[in-house]
Amino acid sequence: MAGSRGPGGHRPSEAGQGSVELLLLIPGVLVLLAGILYFGRLLYCDIATQMAAYDGARAAVETLDGGRGPHQGRVAAHVTLAGWLLDPDSAQVAVEHEPWARGTDVRCTVRYRVPVGSIPLGRVLFGDDPVVSSTVALRVERFKSRWE
Numbered sequence: 001m002a003g004s005r006g007p008g009g010h011r012p013s014e015a016g017q018g019s020v021e022l023l024l025l026i027p028g029v030l031v032l033l034a035g036i037l038y039f040g041r042l043l044y045c046d047i048a049t050q051m052a053a054y055d056g057a058r059a060a061v062e063t064l065d066g067g068r069g070p071h072q073g074r075v076a077a078h079v080t081l082a083g084w085l086l087d088p089d090s091a092q093v094a095v096e097h098e099p100w101a102r103g104t105d106v107r108c109t110v111r112y113r114v115p116v117g118s119i120p121l122g123r124v125l126f127g128d129d130p131v132v133s134s135t136v137a138l139r140v141e142r143f144k145s146r147w148e
Contacts, residue, residue, distance in 0.1 A: 030120065030121065031121070031125065033120070034119055034120050034121045034122060034125055035125070037119045037120075037122075038116060038119055038122060038125070038126055041114060041116070041119065042114055042130060042132065044084075045086065045112055045114045045132050046132045046134070048080070048081060048084035048086055048112070049081075049091075049110045049111070049112050049132050049133065049134040050134040050136075051080055051084070052076075052077040052078075052080040052081045052084075052091070052093070052110045052134070053077065053108045053109060053110040053134040053135055053136040054108075054136045055076045055077060055079075055080040056073040056074065056076050056077030056080070056093060056095060056108035056110065056136070057073060057095070057106055057107065057108035057136040057137065057138040058076070058138060059072045059073050059075070059076035060072055060073030060076075060095050060097070060106045060108060060138075061106050061138045061139065061140045061141065065100075066097065066099075066100025066101075067100075069095065069097065069100065069106065070095035070096075070097070073093070073095035073106070073108050074093045074095055077091070077093040077095075077108060077110050078091070078093065081110075081112070086112065090112060090113055090115075091110055091111065091112045092109075092110070092111040092112075093108070093109070093110050094107075094108070094109045095107070095108045096108075096109075097140075100140070101140065102140050102141065102142045103139060103140060103142045104139065104140050105137050105138070105139055105140075106137065106138055106139070106140060107135055107136070107137045108135070108136050108137075109133065109134070109135040110133065110134050110135075111131055111132070111133040112131065112132050112133075113129045113130075113131050114129055114130050114131070114132060115129055116129055116130070117129075
């Protein structure tokens with residue numbers, strides 16, 4: 001019979017077609033989901049390191065004591081990363097400056113290793129943890145008065 005249908009109202013040749021299509025679609029959806037989670041986490045950590053680098057540089061230039069500036073910058077960067085719910089101990093923060101004087105530049109660089117192990121298929125698809133890095137340079141203000 002040319003028009004005979006099997007159980008469920010499907011032709012015998014089409015009975016498993018929906019199951020096969022679903023099985024072919026599931027890996028693609030998982031890879032797409034893993035990619036969205038991966039790049040979302042990467043973007044989040046990149047924005048957080050940019051803010052931490054800015055806050056670190058800002059805190060460093062706000063002191064008149066060149067010996068305290070780098071320490072203040074590192075502390076501020078760590079506090080900012082913690083505020084973004086990232087592990088500050090996983091970050092490398094460097095605050096560098098020329099001889100400390102008014103009008104000189106202070107650079108704060110924050111490098112953060114983005115953990116991808118918790119993303120489904122993260123290590124398989126993307127390999128090792130990527131590192132995001134941000135650098136901000138600000139100038140020690142020329143018009144600061146001496147607080148003595």
